[in-house]
Amino acid sequence: MNPFIQNVLAITALVFALGFIFTKYFVKKKSKKACGGDKDCGCH
Amino acid sequence: MSKQINVALIGNPNTGKTSVFNALTGLNQKVGNYPGITVEKKEGVCKLPRGVKAHIIDLPGTYSLNASSLDENVVIELLLNKNDKDFPDIAVVVSDVENLKRNLLLYTQIKDLEIPTVLVINMADRMDYKGISLDLEYLEKHLKTKIALVSTRKNQGIERLKSLIANYKDLSISHCIDLTEIDKDYFNNLQNTFPNQLIYKLWLVITQDVNFGKTDRNEIDAVANFKTKSKNDLKRLQQKETIKRYQFINDVLKNGQTIDVAHAKDLRMKIDRIITHQFWGYVIFFIILLTIFQAIYDWSSIPMDFIDTTFASLSEWTKNQLPPGTFTSLLAEGIIPGLGGIVIFIPQIAFLFLFISVLEESGYMSRVVFLMDRIMRRFGLSGKSIVPLISGTACAIPAIMATRNIENWKERLITILVTPFITCSARLPVYLIIISLVIPEGRFIGLGYQALTLMLLYLIGFGAAVSSAYILNRVLKIKSKAFFVVEMPNYKLPLLKNVAITVLEKTKSFVFGAGKIILALSIILWFLASFGPGDNFKNAEEITTKEYANQQLSSVELQQKIASHKLEHSFIGITGRAIEPAIRPLGYDWKIGIAIVSSFAAREVFVGTLATIYSVGSDEEDTIKNRMAGEVNPVLGGPLFTFASGISLLLFYAFAMQCMSTLAIVKRETYSWKWPILQLTIMTMFAYIVALIAFQLLK
Known part of the structure; x- marks a missing residue:
């Protein structure tokens, strides 16, 4: 494996890691839950 | 006919x-x-x-x-x-x-x-x-x-x-509760818009999307001047309705039903009378806790040692087998040690959940809830708060969600605010690694010091939760208490299948939930520790060789000095040294500081972070524990993890609000940022002060 491929793989891993952390903590997820049919919605 | x-x-x-x-x-x-x-x-x-x-x-x-x-x-x-x-x-x-x-x-x-x-x-x-x-x-x-x-x-x-x-x-057809007491404007408006319909039927249609007759929710929306509320508002009204119904039921049962435990005749009641006894009940519970913590230590030492050495060998093997380069270093020094920092705790986590599952399955946990109710009342909370607090031993997030069954808002708020003090499974890896470093392995009446320390930390967490509940109760003044009724299930032999599924699911969620965060953070931390700005990092080899030119260092020692110099001047080193003055009085160095900051994502990250930082630049095959034990205090000399700094760190983690997800859930449940920010500030300040006092007294 030449140094170029090593660097590309490492940078790809970094981008994925940063993307994961960013989406986990900074992107507000849309709730898929709706009242009336979901056990975790808080009203059942 | x-x-x-x-x-x-x-x-x-x-x-x-x-x-x-x-x-x-x-x-x-x-x-x-x-x-x-x-x-x-x-x-x-x-x-x-x-x-x-x-x-x-x-x-x-x-x-x-x-x-x-x-x-x-x-x-x-x-x-x-x-x-x-x-x-x-x-x-x-x-x-x-x-x-x-x-x-x-x-x-x-x-x-x-x-x-x-x-x-x-x-x-x-x-x-x-x-x-x-x-x-x-x-x-x-x-x-x-x-x-x-x-x-x-x-x-x-x-x-x-x-x-x-x-x-x-x-038979009478009069109502049990009056819906207009829940939200006068909304229900009066609903009734006025549909004067010929029964208000509770309308409410069920709106909330359940169930058709009745010719009217459905869409038609209700379509009628002029009437708009159904948003889903969130409807949920809140539904919660209020359920609370109102339970208040009605509680009031009726308070006088209409009497349960006299003294007259109970069956075997279950006889066992209950011992297990829930106001003195022996607590003694039995205490013995069970001691046994659990001792077993967690005794049973998991062999698999833990095996995992630890396996990951150290895997890291070394990767380094030797793959061609040298950035990605190989990332794998060997970042990802593998980081993952090792979580996998090593699987045996202890699995044993903990095995015991909790057996206690739940057997019906004993409901008796613990009943026992704790007596204590909770002294601190101004009802037994309803104990269910979330006990759930908090696994994770604060579902525990905080479990507070929804507490009718009284202030009591619910207090429970939400104090639940993060309870020792969750995420604290366990931090406790276990620090305890293994600073608490001796000796025994007292058959019980290991390390197991006793772990149990003490659980008790400290519970003590902190009920004490702060007492203070909050004084400050916020709860007038009416929720009426607590706990259902005592029959005793039964735990089903092996159920226990196995629980242990598997909980361990899986521990490994994969925290594992993904740890993997991502290990990669980021490795980059931050392997690269740095300026000449100090770039010319580390030259500077270090010059600095130690007069000393007779072996090539291994010199390589270690170069790696240490590079780490200190890397991005992470610069950040760590910037925060070091704030944590040095607690007995920590900048590496621990970085681990504390990164573990704000999840407490378990602490061990993985240290494993990654200590691995960067190191050529030796070594376990996480040995690497931590070998760290030297940069100011005082001698080991970094001493009894004083270890206790200080344990107490810091016992009291600090080191969990971003918990803050988010508190915000969601209290509908405001005010409470999580207050919670974070007070818990962190308290943790800092306690850790500071502990280190200064013990050093």
Whole structure:
């Protein structure tokens, strides 16, 4: 494996890691839950 | 032609509904299906006095009219549709004498639909064994109905039930609760817009999207000047409705039902009297806790050592087998040690959940809740708060969500605020690694010091939670307390399958939940530790060689000095040294500082972070524990992890709010950022002060 491929793989891993952390903590997820049919919605 | 009346038999699952059905119909039932739905219902005929025939429909068991499954929807659709040929003239709600509180929720909902309703209190033969006595006259008056006390096993009360069904026209149809008390404007507006409709039916249609007659939710929306609320607002109103119903039930049962434990005759009650005894109950609980913590240590030491050495070898193997380069270093020094920092704790986490699962399955945990209720009351909280607090030993997030069953808002708020003090499973890896470094392995009366320290930390967490609840109770002043009723399940031998599934699921969620974060952070931290700005990092080799030119260092020692210099001047080193002055009084160096900051994502990250930082630039094959034990205090010399700094770190993690996800859930549950910010500030300040005092006193 030449140094170029090593660097590309490492940078790809970094981008994925940063993307994961960013989406986990900074992107507000849309709730898929709706009242009336979901056990975790808080009203059942 | 004799008259026939429709009777709907409704109740929670396992209340003996089918037995009542069989007793009424003499097993003369036929089985039919609702069209298009696979849920089964039973129908039968019962002969009543004066030649009246009753068409009995045994509906699927349901806990409430807030349907969450298709079989529950069957019940609601029948009760809301007057045009259905099976629409009941009378509803017979079957309840179990041992679980009246829970069963009555459904009763109050059906009653509010203005359907004549009879309440059957089944399993009456168990009352004597359970020490339960009922004031039937009081219950009938306040539940606004007639009650049949039934024992299908002894064939008692069936004739009275038949007589009540036959005279259903005499039954009151008045409501149990007034919905307008929940939100006056909303429900008055709803009633004014649909003056000919029953308000509770409208409310069920709006919340359940169930059609009745010709009106559905969309039509309700379409009517001028009336807008249904947002889903969140509807949820809140539904929660308020449930709370209101339970308040009504609590008030009725307070005087209508007495449970005298002293008169209980059965074996279960005898065991309960010992296990929930006001002195021996706590002694037994304490012994069980001691046994659990000792076993966690004794049983997991061999698999933990195996995992630790395996990861150290894997890291070394990767370095030797793959060609040198950035990615190889990232794998060997970042990803593998980072993952090792979480996998190593699998045995201990699995054993902890094994014990918790056995206690839950056997029915003992409900007794613990009952025991704790006594303590909680002294600190101004009801036993309802103990359920979230006990759930908090696994994770604060579901625990905070579990506070939703606390009716009183202030009591719920206090429980939300103090729950993060409870030792969650994420703290466990931090505790275990620090304890193994600073607490000796000796034993006291057969109990290891390390196991005792771990148990002490759990008790400190619980102590901090109840003490802060006491203070908050004084500050926020709770006027009315929630009435606490705990259901004591029968004792049973835990099913191996259930225990295995729980252990597997919990361990999986621990590894994969935190594992993904740790993997990502390990990669980021490795980059931050392997690269740096300026000449100090770039020319590390030259600077270090010059600096130690006069000393006779071996090539290994020199490589270590270069790696250390590089780390100090890397991005992470610069950041760590910037925060070091703030944490040095606590006995920590900048590397621990970085681990504390990164573990704000999840506490478990602490060990993985240190494993990654200590691995960067290191050529030796070594375990996480050995690397941590080998760290030298840059100021005082000697080991970095001493008894003083270790205790300081343990106490910091015991009290600090080191969890971003918990803050987010507190915000969601309190509908404001005010409380999580306050919680974070106070807990962090308190943790800092306690850790500071501990280090300064012990160093």
